[in-house]
Amino acid sequence: MIFTRTLLACLLLLPSVVSAQDISGREIMERVEDNQLATSDSAFNRMQLSTCRFGISDSRITCAERPRVKALESVSKNYGENNKDTKGVTIVLEPPAERGIGMLTYTYDDSARDNETWLYLSALGRVKRIASGNSDDDSEPASLFGSEFTTEDTDTGKLDEYEINLLEETTEAGRDVWKVELIPNAERARKSRYSRTVNYIDQERLVPLKVEMYDQYDTEIKRLVASRVEQINAAWMARSLTMMNLVTNRLSNMAILEIHTDIDVEDEFLTQRTLTDVAFREAELQELRAQVD
Secondary structure, three states, X not given: OOOOOEOOHHHHHOOOOOOHHHOOHHHHHHHHHHHHHHHHOOEEEEEEEEEEEEEEEOOEEEEOOOOEEEEEEEEEEEEOHHHOEEEEEEEEEEOHXXXXXXXXXXXXXXXXXXXXXXXXXXXXXXXXXXXOOOOOOOOOOOEOOOOOOEOOOOOOOOHHHEEEEEEEEEEEOOEEEXXXXXXXXXXXXXXXXXXXXXXXXXXXXXXXXXXXEEOOOOOEEEEEEEEEEEEEOOEEEEEEEEEEEOOOOEEEEEEEEEEEOOOOOOHHHHOHHHHHOHHHHHHHHHHHHXXXX
């Protein structure tokens, strides 16, 4: 889900370093998408989501207050043509006051199909459908569990909706990277807060190490930084994702504590029933946990 999509092992057999003259920005992002798809197929993850106001201390970004911490479990499975669509459920386990809050997402590779997201608020006992994007300047994409991550930030696929430019080869965090710019087309721009994003793609591991997000005035308003990149079942992924909101000076960190793939996931679990039927959800989660514990 939100937070993960993975790569077909065959792509990892390609040469680890490719010259900018031999590859386009579109080809790079296609490889990144395939890599992300590999980690979302029949996957069960345990995560910790921390959010705080941040400041700068000794040239380091640190929380300026006690973080708000949530424990989450996430289940996802790939579907559709070439397994490029993903269905995922994420459930809040802690804090106790928020236990049972859940989000169901369907992401589609086809640009003609809008992604679908439903949020279940356990205190209200109802499911709310979340719009796939904002259509005016006064609306905002939905926050993921009160964090600085939004539904737009976790959108994947739909590369046809962007002009994709390979800007240069450079380094980031000591790694050789491609610097790739994505500019939304007119239709996508109507649903986006970002006029463009700049992605720093690890050339060997095909993981975005940093993503800069710009508004309509070409001011950077958010930044995603990835770390703890590890190889999981032949695919590389970041186990720590930090989203910094440069307007509000707030950040959220998504730490993936456990990653399990090739899990037997029932299709019925990836439906709204899991959000609303507590007995069904807990019974299914117990079976999933039994596969990994």
